[in-house]
Structure formats: C-alpha cells, structure tokens
Amino acid sequence: MEFEAEEIRIGYELPPIKxxxxxxxxxxxxxxxxxxVEPSLRVSGAFHTDKEYAKSKGxxxxxxxxxxYYAFIxxxxxxxxxxxxxxxxxxxxxxxxxxxxxxxxxxxAVITGVKKDDDGNRVSLDVSCENxxxxxxxxxxxxxxxxxx
Numbered sequence: 827m828e829f830e831a832e833e834i835r836i837g838y839e840l841p842p843i844k845x846x847x848x849x850x851x852x853x854x855x856x857x858x859x860x861x862x863v864e865p866s867l868r869v870s871g872a873f874h875t876d877k878e879y880a881k882s883k884g885x886x887x888x889x890x891x892x893x894x895y896y897a898f899i900x901x902x903x904x905x906x907x908x909x910x911x912x913x914x915x916x917x918x919x920x921x922x923x924x925x926x927x928x929x930x931x932x933x934x935a936v937i938t939g940v941k942k943d944d945d946g947n948r949v950s951l952d953v954s955c956e957n958x959x960x961x962x963x964x965x966x967x968x969x970x971x972x973x974x975x
Contacts, residue, residue, distance in 0.1 A: 834937065834940055834947070834949060834972055835937065835940075836937055836938060836939060836940070837936065837937065838936070838937045839934065839935070839936045839937075840902060840903075840906050840934070840935040840936070840937075840951070841902075841905075841906075842902070842932055842933060842934045842935075843898060843901065843902045843905075843932070843933050844930060844931070844932045844933075845895075845898050845930070845931050845933075846928075846929070846930045846931075847890045847894065847895070847925055847926070847927060847928070847929050847930070847931060848927060848928070849875075849877075849888060849927040849928075851894075852875045852888060852890050852891070852894065852927055853875055855890075855891060855893075855894045855897075856875045856891055856894075874888065874889040874891075875888050875889065875890075875891075876888065885924075886924070886926060887926040887927055887928070888926065888927045889924055889925065889926060890925040890926070890927070890929070892919075892921040892925075892964065894925070895925060895931050895933070895955050895963070895964060896917070896919055896964070898931060898933045898955065899917060899919065899933050899935070899953050899955065899964075899966075899968070900915075900917065902933050902935060903915060903917070903935065903951075903953075903968055903970060906935070906970070907949075907970035907971065907972065910946070910970045910971035910972050910973075911970045911971075913945070913971060914943075914945050914946075914948070914969075914970060914971040915968070915969070915970045915971075916968060916969045916970075917953070917966065917967075917968045918966050918967055918968075919953065919964050919965065919966030920964065920965055920966060921963065921964045922962060922963060922964060922965065923957070923961055923962065923963040923964075924963070925955075925957065925963050929957045929958060929963075930957065930958040931955050931956070931957060931963065932955070932956050933953070933954070933955050934953065934954050934955075934956070935951045935952070935953045935954075935968065936951060936952050937949055937950070937951050938950045938951055938952050938967075943971065945971050946971045946972065946973060947971065947972050947973070948969050948970070948971055949969060949970055949971075949972050950967065950968070950969045951967065951968045951969065952965075952966075952967060953965070953966050953967065953968045954966070
C-alpha cells in the first residue's frame, strides 16, 4: 500500500474503530457453548465467558478474552497498513482492565515515529482500547511497513 506523506507523520491518528462486545460474540470468539461443555470439564479461569462460572468467581459479569479486542487492533492496523501489516507488522499490548459483555470498545492508534527499515519505512504507533466510559482497557505499541509516494 502506498501512502501520501501527510498520512505518515508523527501525531497522525488512524481512523478509530468501535465494536460492541456481546455475549454471543464472546461465545463465538471463545468457541464456547454452555450447552456442549460439561461442568466437570471446567478448569480455573478457562470459562470466564460462562455466566455461572463468572458469578461463582465473584466477577461482575462474563469477561471477554483479551485476544478478542487485540484482534480489533489488528483489524485497524490491517486496514491502514494492508500488506505492510501482513509482511512486517508488530504488536505488543498490555491488558489493564476487564472487558465485560455489553461493553463497547474503541480502538485507537497514533503515529509516534517513522524510520528506514531493511524492508522499507517502519511506522511506529501507540495503540489503545477504551471502553464506553473512556477507561483504557489495553495499551501498547505497534509498527508496520509503508511506502510513501
């Protein structure tokens, strides 16, 4: 993918994406169904999308897997970098707050640097996810490759 120079500047914010986390989406992402899993097969922490299990552990509700919203960040970066994400994308995140069924997650990325790389121009970004209350639920860094036209 080729970019205009004004798109590749420090401080440029990629178009954010917003996704609602529903119980149904959590179940599909986790390949979990309350119908087909025997309670005796549940192990500690493995079924945080199960309502009864979450309640038994004192959680405020069922929890989305962190990789669920990590995938949203990857989706946003794929849309921006295209092949440059697939060929050389890097992403590291820290998950700092629970994401519950019913939360709406907004993913953001801001360019923090550009440098020549063996494979082209490597663009670095700060990335984050926040819930509908504006609370950060995950933060991290990412980078991808671009060609500037």
